Amino acid sequence: MAASSEWHCEKRPLSKNESFARENEDVPETGCLSIVVLGASGDLAKKKTFPALYNLYRQGFLRKNEVHIFGYARTNITDDELRDRLRGYLPQGTGDAEYVSSFLQLIKYVSGSYDDPEGFQALDNAISEHEISKNSTEGSSRRLFYLALPPSVYPQVCKMIKNYSMNRSDLGGWTRIVVEKPFGRDLASAEELSSQIGELFEEPQIYRIDHYLGKELVQNLLVLRFANRFFLPLWNRDNIANIQIVFREDFGTEGRGGYFDQYGIIRDIIQNHLLQVLCLVAMEKPVSLKPEHIRDEKVKVLQSVVPIQDEEVVLGQYDGYKDDPTVPDISNTPTFATMILRIHNERWEGVPFILKAGKALNSRKAEIRVQFKSVPGDIFKCEKQGRNEFVIRLQPSEAMYMKLTVKKPGLEMSTVQSELDLSYRQRYQGLVIPEAYERLILDTIKGDQQHFVRRDELRAAWEIFTPILHRIDKGEYKSLPYKPGSRGPAEADELLERAGYVQTHGYIWIPPTL
């Protein structure tokens, strides 16, 4: 084979024909763009929102002559103090310094409370000033409000935006709001929140963000499934034995114990991130790539999930979780859960979808593991070696690999487990994979809701988990203790086995190094 550079991804912009973007994406909007980060003093804002905005700026998606960024929060700080706080979270690489400085100059800070008209009027004045300074005509002003805030203040903030800070143009500009998870604690609270916000904004203005939908390999799922003939005939109950969707973190709640204890791992990870991934793995082919067609199919999958069975749930809490002073001593909040979802439809009847999420485990990893059924008529007597698996590694080190049985190289006729491996870092050398938030914020600017959660989707998601969450809240389920740095409670592995997962012994996929 020729030099490995032949395999490198050629870096060049996509032409219009190569991009399968939807029709309206071809006409980029222009005009004044004001991005307002509410809760600008907070954790998410500094770690994710502003760095994502910086990356978009650095790549030319936010243009200096059009965009202005506003931070809003109660904390009394100046523009420069906010800029100084953010600087440390922005890239420090070669060539970044100049961009970082000019990016920070685009940021203005407005201080005010979340229920006070005065603050939002001041914000409106600041935005209008910017719009005038950019000579924006009335019809070309775009206002994006990113709520990096606790959900408890969403209704009042939305009311303030609606009353005092909206784009007042009826000639074409827009106002959009981005809301973070957790969107509610259960079905009733989520519905109430949806109604409150729904009275103020139309659904096309509301972007319920789930950052897992912005991850590269999550975005690849529909392409993989529906653009490859390989998978079409195999992706069903006839061939697939079980599917795992796994999230592991090798650290605990780390200073977020107060927040986490009110929610727990099911509300924090499973009800949103893992369930969104499940939708993309299990849904039928949409009529087209239009956001509503895709979201229609996701809703159908969610509505086909049957009630979760008691014996198909294992909860855990890591030892030491309650040492956090913000966590009550009697907390039973799960920091780990394995639960099986079953989809009652023609494609998936009988196939367990095993959702597993845990904090303070032995590794940091998120993956989808599709295990195929054993081959009937095992003439090679290789069944015990393991089953075919197709694994999609979402993070770290994005990859997908197909675990398969091959002849062991050599004179002997025996079999061995191996893999077909597409490791992104190796295959697409030098290509920087965008951060999930970067991609999703860009979508909000373009007005593309494909990767955002629609109201009926959210309702269907809460319908699945609310009964069990209420029972956990009442203490009817016990969280089993597990050691930090372990695989979680042993009972979770037993459940996996009962669900029909066959572990391959003696085989470990090792990500290739360059």
Ligand SMILES: NC(=O)C1=CN([C@@H]2O[C@H](COP(=O)(O)OP(=O)(O)OC[C@H]3O[C@@H](n4cnc5c(N)ncnc54)[C@H](OP(=O)(O)O)[C@@H]3O)[C@@H](O)[C@H]2O)C=CC1
């Ligand atoms: N942090 C993360 O990694 C992630 C966070 N999220 C979600 O993003 C949102 C923001 O998260 P995060 O930044 O961590 O939250 P923070 O606790 O850091 O809160 C953000 C800001 O909101 C204000 N605030 C905090 N508590 C209250 C309150 N009770 N009433 C009014 N204002 C308050 C504070 O600003 P000030 O006092 O200056 O007004 C604070 O700086 C949440 O919905 C969270 O669930 C989602 C995914 C990951």
Ligand SMILES: O=C1O[C@H](COP(=O)(O)O)[C@@H](O)[C@H](O)[C@H]1O
């Ligand atoms: O939403 C959340 O996600 C993070 C994990 O995000 P990742 O992109 O690093 O996988 C998690 O730590 C946090 O508890 C949760 O609120």
